[in-house]
Amino acid sequence: GDVKLDWHRSLRRGIGEIIYTPGKSDDQLVKIARSIAEHRSNAIFSRVSKEKYELLKTVLPDLEYREDARLGLCCFEPPKERGNVAVIAAGSSDKPVAEEAAGVAEFAGCHVERFYDVGVAGIHRLFNLLPKIRKADAIVVAAGMEGALPSVVAGLVSSIVIAVPTSVGYGASFGGLAALLSMLNACSGGVVVVNIDNGVGAGLAASLVATK
Amino acid sequence: GDVKLDWHRSLRRGIGEIIYTPGKSDDQLVKIARSIAEHRSNAIFSRVSKEKYELLKTVLPDLEYREDARLGLCCFEPPKERGNVAVIAAGSSDKPVAEEAAGVAEFAGCHVERFYDVGVAGIHRLFNLLPKIRKADAIVVAAGMEGALPSVVAGLVSSIVIAVPTSVGYGASFGGLAALLSMLNACSGGVVVVNIDNGVGAGLAASLVATK
Amino acid sequence: GDVKLDWHRSLRRGIGEIIYTPGKSDDQLVKIARSIAEHRSNAIFSRVSKEKYELLKTVLPDLEYREDARLGLCCFEPPKERGNVAVIAAGSSDKPVAEEAAGVAEFAGCHVERFYDVGVAGIHRLFNLLPKIRKADAIVVAAGMEGALPSVVAGLVSSIVIAVPTSVGYGASFGGLAALLSMLNACSGGVVVVNIDNGVGAGLAASLVATK
Amino acid sequence: GDVKLDWHRSLRRGIGEIIYTPGKSDDQLVKIARSIAEHRSNAIFSRVSKEKYELLKTVLPDLEYREDARLGLCCFEPPKERGNVAVIAAGSSDKPVAEEAAGVAEFAGCHVERFYDVGVAGIHRLFNLLPKIRKADAIVVAAGMEGALPSVVAGLVSSIVIAVPTSVGYGASFGGLAALLSMLNACSGGVVVVNIDNGVGAGLAASLVATK
Amino acid sequence: GDVKLDWHRSLRRGIGEIIYTPGKSDDQLVKIARSIAEHRSNAIFSRVSKEKYELLKTVLPDLEYREDARLGLCCFEPPKERGNVAVIAAGSSDKPVAEEAAGVAEFAGCHVERFYDVGVAGIHRLFNLLPKIRKADAIVVAAGMEGALPSVVAGLVSSIVIAVPTSVGYGASFGGLAALLSMLNACSGGVVVVNIDNGVGAGLAASLVATK
Amino acid sequence: GDVKLDWHRSLRRGIGEIIYTPGKSDDQLVKIARSIAEHRSNAIFSRVSKEKYELLKTVLPDLEYREDARLGLCCFEPPKERGNVAVIAAGSSDKPVAEEAAGVAEFAGCHVERFYDVGVAGIHRLFNLLPKIRKADAIVVAAGMEGALPSVVAGLVSSIVIAVPTSVGYGASFGGLAALLSMLNACSGGVVVVNIDNGVGAGLAASLVATK
Amino acid sequence: GDVKLDWHRSLRRGIGEIIYTPGKSDDQLVKIARSIAEHRSNAIFSRVSKEKYELLKTVLPDLEYREDARLGLCCFEPPKERGNVAVIAAGSSDKPVAEEAAGVAEFAGCHVERFYDVGVAGIHRLFNLLPKIRKADAIVVAAGMEGALPSVVAGLVSSIVIAVPTSVGYGASFGGLAALLSMLNACSGGVVVVNIDNGVGAGLAASLVATK
Amino acid sequence: GDVKLDWHRSLRRGIGEIIYTPGKSDDQLVKIARSIAEHRSNAIFSRVSKEKYELLKTVLPDLEYREDARLGLCCFEPPKERGNVAVIAAGSSDKPVAEEAAGVAEFAGCHVERFYDVGVAGIHRLFNLLPKIRKADAIVVAAGMEGALPSVVAGLVSSIVIAVPTSVGYGASFGGLAALLSMLNACSGGVVVVNIDNGVGAGLAASLVATK
């Protein structure tokens, strides 16, 4: 067949396979859903439209839909418990990406705290929240436009900062490139970066770090 | 001849012609220096190497050399007095660009205060300095790597912020491109940008703003 | 909540918060509008579609809509008076961006004069207007395609020129990149640059400069 | 002064300040070294040439030099003990970057195992080493050219993979851009990325993850 | 006329003209179809939509449609027999490009084996298939995202690997650029590359290599 | 008003103003059409959709529409006679751009010969046509994808070759960038280049060259 | 042999072969010089260093060296007479490229007038020269940085403008890319472009246009 | 150790390991040479400077140096015989890359014919050579600048064309990028591409294709 799921990796990480739905045909998605139903293995579908969700639900009736995170969560057995993850978003437009990260981390067993709309334009909004943010074992920071927030946050905490550039912006943001380059050049140290809009990757990385 | 200075513009702005020296032959530089000596007009030479300075001095004996700013300053009549300019540098490696801006602004008659090595990696270093920075009519902020400082500063002051990306960095800084894009996408508002390493342009713009 | 407005900055600058509407959900916009209504603070919504405007109006009945500038203006108390701003547009297609700049500057209390369709292809159109343009405390120049106008203007005036590259063009304009690079390399001096199509940023910067 | 070290951050992370030496003048480096000598705080100098090392040693006589890592290590008190870090290099030319990561992690108190020249061109070289690699709490993978190794490794382990693109290559490697993009697009999940040639950042991130 | 087919080349290669349909008007396509019908020469239409297929069929009633490959195949005389081609796809979303390559190679007379969804994230899926893959005279490998698979495959086989980057991915995949650069930098040797999504070119090249 | 036509330039060149219609509002287009009707000056509208044409015709009833060239031609007085122009197109998909160039040159008074679908893939198609092509005073060559045709043609003729890259292609053609760079690097000499898809500019340049 | 000159093309254009010297070994240059000496055909060597010139002169004793244009001119028979060419340079640093264009045009038999240092920063310098510039059959305009001059010139003349972007500038000029894009997007019409620093190509194109 | 050679791959392909020398320390090169001497396996060193060659020769006394190809060839047992390979170079500056390809193919046992300086600027030079070129089982075409030659050649032959973009050129050639994109977009079909200046990869691929 033209679809092969990778159960070994899921096992190793204890999180379950993650399926990126865009670009997959209905036929392929149904095959994948059936394979999951058979193995009764936890799985996450990402970037799931309302329509795709309805389709998948015909095969996986217990599939949970988190609309703001565009995630379809399929949970056969509860995850092992993990540590604390903070998810910070610079602007309110970065929320979908932040929710994607938060959703994956929660599905993996982490305890997640959200801190949204605390961008560098009004940096004082961040300071009151620092005591809470510092409790996290891993910190996800999503930001678009100039992408400066991860660098500022990393200078104020001691945990690793997983930076997610978002495609929020226009003109010379070049679809998230400006934020991406900014984060890769963070002078604070302790900042690592994932792909533009890759909330899934950030949430997964945070979970691996917050594993006790 | 192949060199024509623009005395009209100098007059209009009251600052003097600015000559970018790289790429000009010794012959051309001497012609320019002679023309300045004749007109007895103030002038600034930028990116001046020690050798070029010695050459120019043979024609313009009173030429002042600011080595850390790489500027040659030629002052026939004192500038009119202008307002306050703050020049902030994120890292200590951004100093040459910051000094270039400060030198031009001082030459134009501004009172300049310098605030160096206060990058976003340790943002608290900035806060103690805010009362002083807020006194400036125009604020120049030079930063390389992720170029996040102008955005943070602009969120804390009410004057315009003139951001200068520097080529300090390596890898995905792409010669200052990361800082440039970051500054163009500054979400704070009130941030305007000049070319990478263009301390001259920043100092000149600050002077125009700080004109009373 | 996932939306936090920054009243401090608004106060500092005396202009009011500026809300970029694209990418924000209806739910988020309503929350923001409510927060504005409560604080009775001046505010500007940018890139507002007709539909979004209708939505915001249900919460803010006095919201004014400037369709050609795509701005929603919410004015609880009249702005303090500021100086003169000239807004120049190279081509007639640059009008929306120019109007955005003009609208923000007017909302901030500036007196704005508009000079449209005076691009470098017929540079004589510019010369008749120079006496009027020279009266401005700050000059905004919007141009797409080759973006040459700010450099030409800056050579003819003594105020600062705030250049706005627009995405007008095709092919090797690469969505405004050609104009952006052109403006960053302006050899005239006294030119500063904002993001592609960023009329809001240009208008705000002009207002900060034209503050008496 | 134009140099300000950030002792707070060092304390928070328990690793010591990291000073990037290129672009700093001898004068600035001496000032920094003196400040370190005074505070008796651990510190790392990165990208240190033989000449710079001799200079720094005049102020910090106990400074250790790791030539292949281009690091100057200044240790006043032994680091707290941390977990296991694996450092993998795809090709033998990636060694300097890998050593930089390894050096920082060791300085931070980690136990480091090195696995060099195990690139994807001969993937079997990797398999024998897997049992050892899987013992690490954090895995650094340095690779130039196509940068494929982090993705392959991440598919075979359960710890986080910190990918460092290197500038090793020519032509369409564009100074490490090819490897950088490759790593950002890793389909394996669990891969995070730092700047091109940023061994320091990778080693620091690994240490933060391997903190018990 | 504005359409000229190149029968010489077709003859030389023994495969038939290949017509790229996007951007051609209905009128032009009908002219091309008529010319083919007249010459009774084998031909392949690529990127054929359902609608375009119906149009072409009115002129070429025996035209075969391979929907998943988006190919229209017009066979007047059976191809000469050629060797074995393996077509490997990294992810299930790369299938359309892989099918395009496979379809062209089969049309040219090759025996084609397909190996789909065997990406580097779970490299073990590849190993079981190696004995079969090694039988091929030419190997096509389609992959998006980080495009690492061709390099891994080339390290394990002795035939040439024809790498096809696909536009599958998002963010810093930049429409297939990441995969393209990755493949051009393949450190394995024996890897050659075609344009992004160019299944036709890969299938044609494979056929030329597999010619006995 | 926000629209100013440039009658001086039209006079100078004897061709008439050329109006790029995309991005202009209906209101602006009507104003422009009225201004043309008043001055009774020749004019060309480019990239005119069927709808825009109908709108313009209400003001300029004699406006001629060339659909395949997307041109609206408004001719009050016949052009002076000019020389011969050859317009060559590499592929049949390049026809709209080629027709745009041909239409402008004809409107300017040139005698135009068209040579379409003679790309480098079957270079022999070009050779038969050479005697005719060599009669032209100026040669326009439109090509997409690899954009190699202008270089080949320029090696075979003695007139200037005006190369127009087209956006025909996909993947690494990057919207015509590949063809553009190819043409700028033409090793033949005698090749000059205009913007991607800029048939208007090519036709205008050819007319200026073919002026007797 | 590994060097083949193309006497046909030289004949056709009546100018002589043009040899780009960088990247050619001494051995190859000597072979080329000998071939020229044998055919007694006019030829131009470009980008010739002093050392290369001495080498070539051993074979071609009458070779003329224009140091500021970096050209070696080898003239066996005087060129046919051609028309007038104007060569304009924006800044004094653009002189070498402008001289290269002027040298080639003169060698081809044109009468050349030079207008240097008349960039857009002081546009009035251009206006006095217009009557002279308008006499040219073809106008070459060399400019670096923002590359705005060709567009301004083209709006004021009726001949074709051949724009040469130069690599003069720094930072976001990206080695001449900013000027190149600017010129390709010239809104004036009648502007055609050659490669960055390609004075030879501009001079050759001007000669072809100025052929009577 | 930090160097691991891959004897399996060498065996599989029957060519021997290929070692890219730049970026490897003397120490690493000596280790590699010793390992080769021990295994008595054929090997190729690429991009070998005169100095590196002398070093390697101390360990491998029979190492042959091809200076124009920058190759060090180490042959313990003669290669099996393979088919015919044609190596074509567009300009004489492309010779080093072409020689690299030719050298690798000869070392692998192919019979190689060279055709140099036959670029598209004088396409007739190619036609006389076609009968010889058509005898090759695989054709390598190296070209810089616009990189058009592979596309032209592929339209005239029936074997696969392996295109090697070279970094020959300046300005908008962007270090070979123009030629690379051109080749990837070749409309002829049957063209595959390797990295810029990658003569080794082209020669290796040609050998794999010419294997009987």
Ligand SMILES: Nc1ncnc2c1ncn2[C@@H]1O[C@H](COP(=O)(O)O)[C@@H](O)[C@H]1O
């Ligand atoms: N939103 C996402 N972003 C990046 N990678 C993802 C995303 N969702 C799933 N993946 C990864 O993509 C791979 C699935 O590829 P495929 O075989 O095409 O389904 C898995 O390895 C996932 O870890």
Ligand SMILES: Nc1ncnc2c1ncn2[C@@H]1O[C@H](COP(=O)(O)O)[C@@H](O)[C@H]1O
């Ligand atoms: N460092 C600098 N950066 C940017 N522009 C400069 C610099 N120095 C001088 N200029 C400007 O460059 C112009 C001089 O160019 P040129 O006449 O070619 O030397 C003047 O208009 C100056 O304002």
Ligand SMILES: Nc1ncnc2c1ncn2[C@@H]1O[C@H](COP(=O)(O)O)[C@@H](O)[C@H]1O
């Ligand atoms: N090799 C390196 N790569 C990336 N960041 C570094 C490196 N070395 C030091 N740094 C960081 O750069 C900052 C020092 O900047 P500065 O104070 O300007 O010297 C510190 O925050 C370090 O964490």
Ligand SMILES: Nc1ncnc2c1ncn2[C@@H]1O[C@H](COP(=O)(O)O)[C@@H](O)[C@H]1O
């Ligand atoms: N999907 C495809 N991708 C790349 N090239 C193609 C494709 N389909 C056809 N071609 C080539 O494009 C050329 C046809 O161009 P045209 O003359 O416009 O039909 C032929 O030489 C084909 O080999």
Ligand SMILES: [Mg+2]
């Ligand atoms: Mg906000």
Ligand SMILES: [Mg+2]
């Ligand atoms: Mg610092």
Ligand SMILES: [Mg+2]
């Ligand atoms: Mg206009």
Ligand SMILES: [Mg+2]
């Ligand atoms: Mg190796």
Ligand SMILES: [Mg+2]
């Ligand atoms: Mg998969």
Ligand SMILES: [Mg+2]
């Ligand atoms: Mg065709």
Ligand SMILES: [Mg+2]
């Ligand atoms: Mg000048």
Ligand SMILES: [Mg+2]
């Ligand atoms: Mg040649």
